[in-house]
Amino acid sequence: MTYKPTRYDADESIAAVLDDVARAHRILELEGHGDMSMGHLSYRDPWGRGLWLKRGNLALSEVEGDDFILIDFDGAVLQGTGLRHIEWPLHAEIMRARPDVNFVGHSHAHYATVLGAAEGEKLMPYNNHGVWFAEHDVPRYDKTAHIITEVHRGVEVAEALGEAQAIFLANHGVAFVGATVEEVTLTGIFLEKASRFQVDMRSAGLTPITPDPEEIKEKFARIYPKKAQGNFWMFFNRRLERYEEHFGIGMTTDIQH
Numbered sequence: 001m002t003y004k005p006t007r008y009d010a011d012e013s014i015a016a017v018l019d020d021v022a023r024a025h026r027i028l029e030l031e032g033h034g035d036m037s038m039g040h041l042s043y044r045d046p047w048g049r050g051l052w053l054k055r056g057n058l059a060l061s062e063v064e065g066d067d068f069i070l071i072d073f074d075g076a077v078l079q080g081t082g083l084r085h086i087e088w089p090l091h092a093e094i095m096r097a098r099p100d101v102n103f104v105g106h107s108h109a110h111y112a113t114v115l116g117a118a119e120g121e122k123l124m125p126y127n128n129h130g131v132w133f134a135e136h137d138v139p140r141y142d143k144t145a146h147i148i149t150e151v152h153r154g155v156e157v158a159e160a161l162g163e164a165q166a167i168f169l170a171n172h173g174v175a176f177v178g179a180t181v182e183e184v185t186l187t188g189i190f191l192e193k194a195s196r197f198q199v200d201m202r203s204a205g206l207t208p209i210t211p212d213p214e215e216i217k218e219k220f221a222r223i224y225p226k227k228a229q230g231n232f233w234m235f236f237n238r239r240l241e242r243y244e245e246h247f248g249i250g251m252t253t254d255i256q257h
Helices: 012-033 088-097 110-116 151-161 181-204 213-223 226-247
Strands: 040-044 051-054 068-071 077-079 103-107 166-169 173-178
Touching: 012 040, 012 051, 012 068, 012 103, 012 181, 012 226, 040 088, 051 088, 088 103, 088 151, 088 173, 103 181, 110 166, 110 173, 110 181, 151 166, 151 173, 166 181, 173 181, 181 226
Parallel strands: none
Antiparallel strands: 040 051, 040 103, 051 068, 068 077, 103 173, 166 173
């Protein structure tokens, strides 16, 4: 299918959100989630038609506001042009199961994928980023190491995710969710940062200190109130702007390094 740039003028509020979701893709590229043209975020359509999903064949760093297609929960394309990602069931089934979730992300972030491929390894709140996940932990889906292209696999991932904010997809990557674009972006970023911290500790042979669970709950409330989440979102937007002023949209971190 030939891609034609499309602006969603029927509802400018949708267009505004998709601009932010596009920026979230590019921020996640800067924060270690890029893997060629793989990885994608979605946004629950506010009119109940389904979800807006990044079109295929684009790197996270290349996504702009018109790079989305609207699909229903059975995968039918309703609006927009371009390739539909074959892992659409991952997004659709998580949203079906979680009415509180408006945004779903999937990537192959390196350190989180390493941790997800390690048998028996559990993400721990060893640093501030790990605290983000302390309430529900990060479960692991290990019924297959394949990509999630079948509806029944999407259902299984959603069941394994439960009420958590992120899940390891064993030998594959990660999925993460949020009620807001700020929340899903921070969840993805903090998952990779916490995973890197834990992998680094294991690699150095250090013995980690496990914080008190009750203290962790209070710590989360103190360092991650909604105001702070908004401040962090704006920080990453400023970082993105500085990067793109120098390199432009579309430069991947792989090329940079």
